[in-house]
Structures are given as C-alpha cells and as structure tokens.
Amino acid sequence: DIQMTQSPSSLYASVGDRVTITCRASQSISSFLNWYQQKPGKAPELLIYGVFNLQSGVPSRFSGSGSGTHFTLTISSLQPEDFATYHCQQSYSTTWTFGQGTKVEIK
C-alpha cells in the first residue's frame, strides 16, 4: 500500500489566516492526489482532484500544489465555514489510500 502522511494533525487558525496543509506519499504518485473536506457528522466532500483542479462549486481561496511525493493544500483566507477536517488521498494505485486527516480549528 502507498502510505499517505499529513501534517500537521491539527492546527488552530483565525478567520482571514492563510493556512497550509502538507501531504506526503511513501512513493511517487505523480499528480494523482485529491483533497476532501469533512465537517463534523457529515460525509467528506471532494475539494480538489489531480493536485490542483477545483471541484465544481469550490471557492477559489482553496488551491493545491505539488507532485511526486510532496503536496500542499492552501486556504488563502480562512472563512468561518472552512473550519473542518481535511483529508488527502492518492488515486495512483487502484487501492486508494487516505491520509490521517488535518483538523482546522478556531483559534
């Protein structure tokens, strides 16, 4: 299995802050990296696929970058509705794996 490791596991931030979350793969996954947002008690929702492609309806303050084994999700100006848990996922192998999640909490 390809292992996905996110950092940090959690972070505290304020509305308006720029937030960056990192995801590392245990081997190269090219650009097959997706990001999901999950709010408490809800199913995850696709944010970004293929490293930087925003899913329809996702605000432009979200962006993704990286390739190979190192990827980042950036929220340029954190909004109240962005406090949630973010998961990365590799789709390089047909047995998809997720990171452990990063919880973004209010400072």
Added chain:
Amino acid sequence: QITLKESGPTLVKPTQTLTLTCTFSGFSLSTSGVGVGWIRQPPKKALEYLALIYWGDDKRYSPSLKNRLIITKDTSKNQVVLTMTNMDPVDTATYYCVHRLISGGHRAFNSWGQGILVTVSS
C-alpha cells in the same frame, strides 16, 4: 444529480457477516468508466478504502481486507452490495458509499452517501 444512500444493519455481533446496500441515482453502472465503492471511517479516525466495482464488473479490494470482502452490483436495481465477513469490534465505523469521478485522466470520489454507522458488539 448523483445521490447515493447506504442501508443495512446498524448493529452486528462479532463473527457475523455484514451486508450493506448502496442505492444510487443520477447515473448508470452500465456506463463505461463508472465506478461505485465503499469507504469506512471508525469514530474519530481516518478514512479507509474498502472496495470498488466498475461498470465492466472489474473489482478492486483493499489488500488488507480482501479476504473478508465481496462487492457486487445489480445494474437493473441501481444497487451495489458490500459483504464483510467475520465482523469484529474494530470494524465499528461509519460506512460510506461513493461514486468515482473521472476527469482528464484523474480519479476521485466526487459523490458520497450520508453514511451508515455500523456498531459491532455482542
């Protein structure tokens, strides 16, 4: 609009077999490229991929769970069924049904069911 909904027991006993059904709408599992899968999430833990079935009946299982899982589809009923044998308390989780997106060669789960919490306890 794609919708998916999970159904099945919310409480199973250890060693029993779990059978979950995903009923979906807004797409057909007989259309080339379509895939439907299952993801689970133990309470306060990470998401875990379980299995995926494709339009041509190809199947992909989690290597760590493949001996316990069977995924099937009924295209006429717009349903996908997941069977997991020999349930254990560590299998307590919310189980999600998902639709697989393909766009520009990239693959992701773009639609999720609401999830069903399955508790394994005697």
